[in-house]
Structures are given as C-alpha cells and as structure tokens.
Ligand SMILES: [Fe+2]
C-alpha cells in the first residue's frame with residue numbers, strides 16, 4: 001500500500017467533470033480527492049494562498065505595536081489577536097496544500113515577491129489609534145468578505161473560514177473599543193482617533209477588490225460557488241454597517257458621498273483611488289519592501305530552529321515511543 | 327483502499343537525518359480534538375511538525391486557543407487509510423434499497439405510543 005499523491009491527472013475527464021458540475025449545481029462541496037477542473041484548482045490555490053499570506057503579513061503592522069500598547073491588558077489583547085492571525089494563516093496554508101502545492105513553495109513564492117497579499121497591510125501604522133482603526137475597519141472588512149466564504153464550494157476552504165470567522169469577531173470589537181475610548185478621551189485623543197479613521201477608511205473599502213467591471217475573475221468564481229457576492233455588493237454592505245457604527249463612536253466617516261440609494265438598494269460611497277490600489281498591489285506601496293524583508297528575515301533566521309527540530313526528531317525516531325492515544 | 331491523508335496531501339516527507347542534507351519538509355499531521363468529556367475526538371485540521379511531540383504542542387497552540395479541547399490526537403497524515411474516492415459509488419452502494427434498516431420504514435405502527 002502506498003501513499004497516493006493528489007490526483008491532478010487528466011483535465012479532460014468527462015465522467016469527473018460531470019460529477020463536479022453536478023456537485024456545484026447542487027451547491028454541495030468539493031473535497032480534495034475529487035476530480036476538479038484545472039482552472040478551479042489553480043484559481044483556488046491562488047485565492048487561498050494569497051489569503052494565507054495576508055494573514056501572515058498582517059501580523060506585522062500590529063505586532064510592531066505590542067511593546068507600545070498603553071496597558072498590560074491592551075498588550076495581552078493585541079498578542080492574542082496577532083496569535084490568532086498566525087493561526088488563520090496556518091489554517092489557510094493547510095487548506096491550500098490540499099490542492100497540491102506544498103507549503104514551502106508558497107512560503108518561497110511570498111518571500112521571492114512572486115505572490116500577492118492584501119494591499120491593506122502595506123500601509124504604515126502611525127499611532128495607537130491606528131490599532132483601533134485596523135481592528136474596526138480592516139478586520140471588519142475582512143469579516144464582511146469572509147462570512148460568505150464559509151459556504152465556498154471547496155470543503156477545506158469553507159471549513160477554515162468557519163474557524164476563522166468565529167475568531168474574528170473579537171478582533172473587530174477590541175478595535176472598536178480602542179477607538180471608543182479615544183473618542184471619549186482628551187481632545188488630542190479624539191483627534192488621533194478621527195485621524196486614524198480618516199486614513200484607514202478608503203484602504204479598507206479597497207480590500208474588497210476592484211470594482212465589478214474590472215474584476216474579471218469574479219464571474220467564474222461566482223459560477224463555481226466560491227464567491228457568493230460581488231466586490232461592489234460586499235463593499236456597499238460594509239459601508240452601510242460603518243455608517244451606523246461610527247455614530248456610536250461619535251466620529252465622522254471621511255466620505256461626504258455616503259448615502260443609501262433606494263433605487264439600487266445599495267449604499268453609495270465616494271470615489272476610491274484605484275490607481276493607488278494598483279500601485280500598492282504591484283509592490284509600490286509605502287511598506288511593501290519592509291513587510292517582505294521582515295518576512296524573509298524571520299524565515300531565514302528561524303531556519304536553524306527548524307533544522308534543529310528536524311535533527312532531534314530524526315534522532316528520536318530511532319528510539320521506541322511512549323506516547324499513546326487515550 | 328489507498329493510503330493517504332484525508333486532506334489529500336501526501337507531498338511532505340519525513341525529515342532526514344543530518345543537518346547538512348537538503349532540508350526536508352516536516353511531515354503533515356491530522357489533528358483531532360475532543361471538545362469535552364463524553365464526546366468523540368473530531369477532526370479539526372492539520373499542521374506540519376517535525377515529530378509527534380511537537381505536533382501535539384503545535385496542535386494545542388493552533389486548535390485550542392480558546393479551551394476548545396480537553397484532549398488531542400495527532401496522526402501522521404501518511405498513516406491514514408481512506409476508501410478509494412473513485413470507487414465510492416460501488417463501495418457505498420450496499421445500503422441502497424435497504425430502507426428497512428431505518429425506523430421510518432415502518433409506518434403501520436404510527437401513533438402507537440412509546441414505540
Ligand atoms: Fe485573520
């Protein structure tokens with residue numbers, strides 16, 4: 001009996017394709033050993049690995065603030081959040097691996113600058129209020145995006161998203177509470193909170209991806225039941241939530257064009273700078289180089305730890321084990 | 327029957343001995359969590375670790391950060407044997423047409439109490 005590698009055989013498997021199409025039509029789930037079209041596999045691998053990279057790179061802007069968090073409680077909360085993001089990255093890498101790409105390959109692609117991750121993490125985190133704005137707006141936008149992904153047609157992705165979504169809600173609430181406290185603080189603290197919201201608002205709206213007419217992959221992704229709602233649909237839904245929540249903060253959204261459009265049933269928002277989005281995505285954002293450099297450093301400087309653990313494991317493997325299932 | 331992990335990944339290989347050899351990927355482990363006493367261990371996900379001990383520790387950090395478990399199993403993914411997915415219709419067809427294995431098949435006793 002041998003371990004079987006994942007089945008990437010024929011792209012033209014008529015029987016396999018029929019089963020696949022039936023499963024999608026029933027809105028059921030595809031599992032790793034099922035036949036799937038090469039494009040489905042490729043597109044999912046790209047989406048899930050980018051998502052994983054975003055969680056891992058996303059640890060950096062916040063981790064930088066752990067030592068500067070204003071109290072022991074805030075430090076503990078921020079550490080827990082950053083640790084969650086590491087977990088999210090690992091759940092997602094596991095899901096991506098089931099499609100046949102080894103984790104090392106994904107890590108190498110990220111470090112080599114060949115892989116993408118969410119443009120949002122290439123913006124600088126200037127003040128403590130930014131940590132609040134990130135939790136509220138960035139994790140908020142992520143939740144909006146991720147909740148429908150719990151129903152993604154690819155089983156391992158959906159399951160990873162369920163786990164992630166359960167953990168995300170604390171992230172958004174802790175951010176909101178940081179802002180709420182500052183908004184009710186001294187005039188300087190209040191101004192700091194408003195400034196952070198001003199800077200993070202537009203980039204967080206752009207997290208949903210380009211406008212529908214410029215999002216060529218979306219159509220296919222929706223046909224495959226990976227995506228359930230379009231970028232603009234989710235973005236508008238998010239704006240609607242923020243409009244209400246900012247009232248509780250007593251701050252303002254930096255967008256004079258926000259209004260509910262009765263005709264379309266959607267929230268409208270002001271123009272977004274898609275040129276900036278493209279620039280940041282192409283690696284020319286304020287912090288791209290720094291984020292990748294930090295990731296490379298961590299990987300390379302941690303190599304001796306991984307080697308030592310492997311060497312120890314190899315040595316121990318020669319001895320009989322005592323750990324039993326119970 | 328074919329060997330292979332439930333998640334479909336078998337690409338990782340066991341670590342080789344010696345520091346100077348080509349670095350091998352850590353093997354993949356499947357993680358099962360018992361969420362409370364009286365319940366079975368349920369598959370939670372997978373992770374990479376160099377050995378069983380590290381796999382258990384990593385599983386604790388990765389899958390039980392919020393008291394999700396009172397016990398963990400880790401199993402080398404390569405040790406899991408699965409039914410052949412290509413033969414699933416043939417393999418699982420025997421219960422078909424055997425509705426009489428279910429209580430709902432028996433309708434004449436409908437309305438009889440405590441039955
Ligand atoms: Fe996350």
Ligand SMILES: [Fe+2]
Pocket residue numbers: 085139142168171
């Ligand atoms: Fe988060």
